[in-house]
Amino acid sequence: MEFCSLSTLAMADRHGEDSPYFDGWKAYDLNPYHPLFNPSGIIQMGLAENQVGSDLLEEWLEKHSDILAWKGTLTSFKETALYQDYHGLANFRKALANFMVEVRGGSVKIDPDNIVLTAGATAGNEILTFCIANPGEALLVPTPYYPGFDRDLRWRTGVDILPIKFYSHNNFEITIPALEKAYQEGLNCRKNIKGILLTNPSNPLGLTISPTTLEKILDFAAEKSIHVISDEVYAGTVFSSEPFTSILEIMQKSSKSYDSNTVHVVYSLSKDLGLPGFRIGAIYSSNQKIVTASRRMSSFSLISSQTQVLLKCLLSDSEFIATYLATLKKRLRRRHGEFVKGLKEIGIDCLEGNSGLFCWVNLRKFLPSDNFDGEMKLWRVILGEIGLNISPGSSFHCQEPGWFRVCYGNMNDADMNVALGRIICATIGETTKIPLTSTPVEGRVMATLDVEQQAESLA
Numbered sequence: 001m002e003f004c005s006l007s008t009l010a011m012a013d014r015h016g017e018d019s020p021y022f023d024g025w026k027a028y029d030l031n032p033y034h035p036l037f038n039p040s041g042i043i044q045m046g047l048a049e050n051q052v053g054s055d056l057l058e059e060w061l062e063k064h065s066d067i068l069a070w071k072g073t074l075t076s077f078k079e080t081a082l083y084q085d086y087h088g089l090a091n092f093r094k095a096l097a098n099f100m101v102e103v104r105g106g107s108v109k110i111d112p113d114n115i116v117l118t119a120g121a122t123a124g125n126e127i128l129t130f131c132i133a134n135p136g137e138a139l140l141v142p143t144p145y146y147p148g149f150d151r152d153l154r155w156r157t158g159v160d161i162l163p164i165k166f167y168s169h170n171n172f173e174i175t176i177p178a179l180e181k182a183y184q185e186g187l188n189c190r191k192n193i194k195g196i197l198l199t200n201p202s203n204p205l206g207l208t209i210s211p212t213t214l215e216k217i218l219d220f221a222a223e224k225s226i227h228v229i230s231d232e233v234y235a236g237t238v239f240s241s242e243p244f245t246s247i248l249e250i251m252q253k254s255s256k257s258y259d260s261n262t263v264h265v266v267y268s269l270s271k272d273l274g275l276p277g278f279r280i281g282a283i284y285s286s287n288q289k290i291v292t293a294s295r296r297m298s299s300f301s302l303i304s305s306q307t308q309v310l311l312k313c314l315l316s317d318s319e320f321i322a323t324y325l326a327t328l329k330k331r332l333r334r335r336h337g338e339f340v341k342g343l344k345e346i347g348i349d350c351l352e353g354n355s356g357l358f359c360w361v362n363l364r365k366f367l368p369s370d371n372f373d374g375e376m377k378l379w380r381v382i383l384g385e386i387g388l389n390i391s392p393g394s395s396f397h398c399q400e401p402g403w404f405r406v407c408y409g410n411m412n413d414a415d416m417n418v419a420l421g422r423i424i425c426a427t428i429g430e431t432t433k434i435p436l437t438s439t440p441v442e443g444r445v446m447a448t449l450d451v452e453q454q455a456e457s458l459a
């Protein structure tokens with residue numbers, strides 16, 4: 001029988017899905033935690049999902065359930081059901097532009113005509129990469145970085161990622177000497193470097209990039225004549241008193257006249273509004289060639305008109321949006337504070353974050369061996385024995401073993417406290433073996449060992 005082969009692209013492993021980051025999700029899917037129906041299941045702490053403000057969104061949607069009910073009008077049916085202009089609905093782009101300004105504290109100008117709609121930031125990052133670099137050319141990306149970039153920037157584009165290595169001694173801060181080193185190493189390997197991709201706020205660090213550093217990066221990029229892409233999908237999650245600074249703000253307010261044709265932002269409503277299922281993303285660029293090319297490419301990843309109609313109404317409700325964003329920050333600040341404090345009490349340190357839906361936790365002292373092998377062994381114990389899916393630093397290309405990203409934004413307070421309880425039990429050596437049950441202790445739901453249940457499950 002003749003073998004029917006597939007394309008090189010289909011068979012390539014450059015999508016990066018063979019990583020513990022994705023394996024942990026699979027393990028969770030096979031045995032998901034539920035407080036009543038599966039209390040010994042795996043708690044998903046490896047998914048950067050925002051459920052912290054879901055109740056507000058649900059309430060709004062319930063109140064406005066008539067939006068998608070057609071009301072028998074032919075116009076609204078036609079507007080949503082027939083082929084759309086692939087520029088997206090003009091009023092939706094306008095509403096999204098206003099929201100992007102609001103999330104950036106009103107300190108940037110965003111022209112709706114320079115927004116290209118994409119099905120999430122995933123598509124936005126890939127399209128921008130397609131526009132900026134040819135196969136074999138390269139983008140610089142600071143480590144640790146979001147594992148999905150291996151797929152989004154590299155896989156179908158054929159573009160290479162050159163990691164810029166950062167370390168814990170200065171809180172993984174981006175420095176120009178490290179940037180220069182990565183750039184020179186790329187040149188030494190005869191790489192044509194086309195740009196640098198920042199994630200601000202950072203996933204997995206949960207930290208923003210300071211305005212001074214952003215300015216230095218813009219200077220560096222201008223000197224080397226390379227593009228800057230800023231993935232700002234977590235812009236609305238900054239919970240510190242210091243506001244978020246977008247690269248657009250630095251560029252627009254600077255007296256240095258940076259070339260706006262070389263600075264581009266990727267955004268989506270997946271994180272700030274917690275709507276990853278709606279697949280709403282955007283590229284923002286003043287470079288008309290990029291806007292035109294991206295728009296053409298966006299034909300492959302359009303957002304349905306129905307979603308645009310609904311979200312246009314939501315984003316245009318300025319009172320709701322202001323309340324939502326303020327509440328989100330407040331809740332994230334509290335959630336982050338409680339989680340970090342809980343870990344600190346048992347001697348586990350986290351990077352001091354100010355944003356995101358997760359924290360970057362240092363478990364180096366628990367590694368059975370001080371290397372990435374040890375990190376994988378610890379990860380397997382945490383997943384299999386403690387029942388938590390957290391993501392090892394190696395999957396974010398972190399250069400030091402022992403760091404883990406732990407998400408707390410994708411669950412309610414009770415589940416977070418069960419997770420904390422499991423970590424506490426495991427750390428103080430009480431048990432590393434689940435099942436565990438939830439018992440309220442002084443207002444906090446602590447996980448405690450249910451010996452009977454354990455005996456039953458072992459029988």
Ligand SMILES: Cc1ncc(COP(=O)(O)O)c(C=O)c1O
Binds near residue numbers: 146203276281
């Ligand atoms: C930094 C970063 N960019 C992009 C994405 C993908 O976002 P979207 O769901 O909008 O495609 C993620 C998702 O985790 C992310 O963390």
